[in-house]
Amino acid sequence: MPLDDVHSILEEITLNAMEPDYRNHRPRRVAISTRHRIIAATGLVVVAFLVTSTIQIGLKNRARQADVVQATKVGLIDQIQRADDRRETLFVEVSAISVAIDLLQRRNLQLSTQGVALAKKIDNALTYSGDRAVVGEGVVIRLDAKSAKNPVLDVDLQAITNGLWGAGAEAISISSIRLNALSAIRHAGDAVLVDYRPVTSPYEIAVVGDSLRIRAELKNGELGRLLVALKKDYGISASITPKRSVSIAGHSSTSLRYASRVPA
Numbered sequence: 720m721p722l723d724d725v726h727s728i729l730e731e732i733t734l735n736a737m738e739p740d741y742r743n744h745r746p747r748r749v750a751i752s753t754r755h756r757i758i759a760a761t762g763l764v765v766v767a768f769l770v771t772s773t774i775q776i777g778l779k780n781r782a783r784q785a786d787v788v789q790a791t792k793v794g795l796i797d798q799i800q801r802a803d804d805r806r807e808t809l810f811v812e813v814s815a816i817s818v819a820i821d822l823l824q825r826r827n828l829q830l831s832t833q834g835v836a837l838a839k840k841i842d843n844a845l846t847y848s849g850d851r852a853v854v855g856e857g858v859v860i861r862l863d864a865k866s867a868k869n870p871v872l873d874v875d876l877q878a879i880t881n882g883l884w885g886a887g888a889e890a891i892s893i894s895s896i897r898l899n900a901l902s903a904i905r906h907a908g909d910a911v912l913v914d915y916r917p918v919t920s921p922y923e924i925a926v927v928g929d930s931l932r933i934r935a936e937l938k939n940g941e942l943g944r945l946l947v948a949l950k951k952d953y954g955i956s957a958s959i960t961p962k963r964s965v966s967i968a969g970h971s972s973t974s975l976r977y978a979s980r981v982p983a
Contacts, residue, residue: 803917810916814968817850846890849899849970853890857927857965858934860957864920867954871922873906875949876913879924880904882942886935888928890967894918895925897970927965934961 828834828841845851860879864871880891880898891898896913903914910917926933936942937959949955 806916817969845969849890849897849902852967852969853927854964854966855889855927856930856963857888857925857961858930858937859960859962859965860924860926860937861960862920862922862924862949862955862957864922864953864955867956869953869955870909871911871920871949871955873904873911875945875955876904876911876922876924878945879942882936882940882945883924883926883928883933886928886933886937886940886942888926888933890927892925892967894923895968897968899970902970925965925967927967930961934959 824841825838828838842851846853862871862875862879876893880893883891893904893913896902896916896918898913903912905912907917910919911922912918937946946957950957
């Protein structure tokens with residue numbers, strides 16, 4: 720075959736390598752592919768918009784929920800504060816009524832010799848039960864935990880008061896709340912309750928009793944070592960002030976639990 724014919728065949732193969740039908744369909748396939756890309760891009764934009772809108776709606780709902788929770792919290796705190804104020808008012812009223820009843824009782828008992836003797840017994844019983852106000856020498860302990868690592872716990876106050884009873888205390892009050900044999904010192908959340916009444920730092924523990932004996936216990940006894948440990952380990956400071964006259968009010972919520980008839 721002549722060389723020119725070979726070159727002609729090769730050029731024909733090279734120029735017409737694609738079949739006519741395939742060449743006719745190729746532009747259509749390219750057009751379809753471009754359309755798919757446009758649709759896909761549009762879909763991605765729509766999805767991104769929906770996701771962004773959903774996130775924004777979620778953030779707004781969370782913000783609304785946070786506002787509702789905060790408003791509810793503020794409302795509950797206000798209710799608790801008003802209830803505490805009302806309770807304190809009732810305690811004052813009960814104390815005033817108790818004083819009036821005590822005065823009437825004393826007047827009636829002074830009308831006879833037997834009544835006078837009975838009045839002395841009642842005074843002694845009320846003093847030991849914590850219902851009668853007492854005044855005498857003693858000490859005042861002040862616990863301050865405002866700058867401490869940890870707060871004062873109910874067990875701390877329990878240990879201190881038990882140590883004071885053991886040292887000969889005749890009467891004890893914590894933040895003006897008189898303790899008796901039925902008093903409870905408990906922990907509720909972040910608050911310490913004394914007879915179900917909240918007390919906060921600084922805690923003032925007033926004690927009536929043998930001042931020398933109590934001071935010796937606070938200096939060299941177990942109670943003194945406890946106060947040192949509270950200061951060293953938790954940063955709770957304690958100041959001790961001896962006083963010639965300490966006044967402690969009577970317990971305001973003692974109720975009658977037992978009574979018997981006195982023979983005529």
